[in-house]
Amino acid sequence: MRRGEDLHQMNCAGCHSKPDWAFASYWVAKKIRPAALGLTSAGAAIWLWYVHVLACLVGLAYLPFSKFFHMVAGPISLLVNGIMEEGKIRPMWRPGG
Ligand code: HEC
Numbered sequence: 550m551r552r553g554e555d556l557h558q559m560n561c562a563g564c565h566s567k568p569d570w571a572f573a574s575y576w577v578a579k580k581i582r583p584a585a586l587g588l589t590s591a592g593a594a595i596w597l598w599y600v601h602v603l604a605c606l607v608g609l610a611y612l613p614f615s616k617f618f619h620m621v622a623g624p625i626s627l628l629v630n631g632i633m634e635e636g637k638i639r640p641m642w643r644p645g646g
Pocket residue numbers: 557560561562563564565
């Protein structure tokens with residue numbers, strides 16, 4: 550065990566974080582351990598991959614309609630405001646009219 554720990558520190562730990570730092574997925578992995586064999590033989594790796602990809606695509610499609618679009622629009626707005634001369638821009642919309 551001691552030698553294995555040394556080998557791990559020398560060859561692996563430099564790149565890999567401790568698994569329990571991913572506290573949510575590590576907790577889930579620990580909890581579903583008894584069902585792991587059944588899930589594997591039911592092809593869970595494949596259908597969970599599809600669920601994951603679909604969830605990502607739904608999230609991306611929803612992004613422009615949600616407040617998370619500020620992640621994209623905020624920096625662009627700051628950049629544009631930083632380089633535009635005041636008075637030379639014609640905003641399409643002004644508060645109050
Ligand atoms: C140079 C950095 C680096 C080192 C050193 C390293 N790994 Fe990795 N390891 C990675 C990366 C990056 C991935 C993800 C690769 C991927 O998923 O395509 C990975 C993935 C893995 C996986 C997951 C593979 C999978 O299919 O999900 C295991 C298990 C693993 N490493 C074990 C080890 C072990 C054991 C060692 C030491 C002997 C080690 N790694 C050393 C970078 C490293």
